[in-house]
Amino acid sequence: MFSSKGLGALTHARVLLRSRRPCSLPQTASLSGSSIKSLRDAFKDPSSPFHIAPGQAGPESPDSPPAPPDPTPSQSSNPTVVGSSAENGRAKLLSMGYDAGSLWEQSIVWGHHDSFRHVNNAHYLRFIESGRMVWLMALGKVLGGEERVKAMLAGQGVSLILKSTNVNYRRPVTFPDTLLIGHKPIISSSRTHFTLNAALYSYAQQAIVADSDSVLVWYDYDSLRKCDPGDDTWRVMKAVSEDGQVKG
Numbered sequence: 001m002f003s004s005k006g007l008g009a010l011t012h013a014r015v016l017l018r019s020r021r022p023c024s025l026p027q028t029a030s031l032s033g034s035s036i037k038s039l040r041d042a043f044k045d046p047s048s049p050f051h052i053a054p055g056q057a058g059p060e061s062p063d064s065p066p067a068p069p070d071p072t073p074s075q076s077s078n079p080t081v082v083g084s085s086a087e088n089g090r091a092k093l094l095s096m097g098y099d100a101g102s103l104w105e106q107s108i109v110w111g112h113h114d115s116f117r118h119v120n121n122a123h124y125l126r127f128i129e130s131g132r133m134v135w136l137m138a139l140g141k142v143l144g145g146e147e148r149v150k151a152m153l154a155g156q157g158v159s160l161i162l163k164s165t166n167v168n169y170r171r172p173v174t175f176p177d178t179l180l181i182g183h184k185p186i187i188s189s190s191r192t193h194f195t196l197n198a199a200l201y202s203y204a205q206q207a208i209v210a211d212s213d214s215v216l217v218w219y220d221y222d223s224l225r226k227c228d229p230g231d232d233t234w235r236v237m238k239a240v241s242e243d244g245q246v247k248g
Helices: 004-019 033-044 085-095 121-154 231-243
Strands: 104-108 158-169 177-186 193-202 207-220
Touching: 085 177, 085 193, 104 121, 121 158, 121 177, 121 193, 121 207, 121 231, 177 231
Parallel strands: none
Antiparallel strands: 104 177, 158 207, 177 193, 193 207
């Protein structure tokens, strides 16, 4: 049995429960259509600190607008050459005296990268080697046609052998890119060897990214010793060194 005092307290509690409103989650703020439109308008307005012109990065803070683009052309651009990347590269190397018959395109693949996220330095030696063999084939064709080319590539009779090489790395190369490699000989007074210079031009950067000097020795593979290839060969080599083009 409840006392009258206890019943009164219970009735009071029920009244409180009925009068208390259910709890509700706090309302979160939301952007209205007008707010979104205002932001979009600010992005498009050149006088706004939030304005970002196409091809530019945004400002470091809303306090200052982004700096206008530098109208000065980059060092890698060549304002005198207009055309595709390949055309620009070819024109550049030919203007530097590299043999047109030696030009070799080397595609860069993802696997050429190393942990430093650029083409590993060792790969350049292979790239230059491939271009060097293209130059050798052009030379062999002038010296004796296709048969001479086959013999020089197979190390039969008088051909060339690599003595030394060095590479100057001027710019890092990354995927995707294609390098155009050209070669030209530098003749000295020696009758048994000469220097073969190479340049590697990046289509992506529109610039020379590396160059190399290799010392090549005329070598008689039948007698296994260096040799003088003869006056006819040196006549061709001298002509090549003067105008950069392998021709008879």
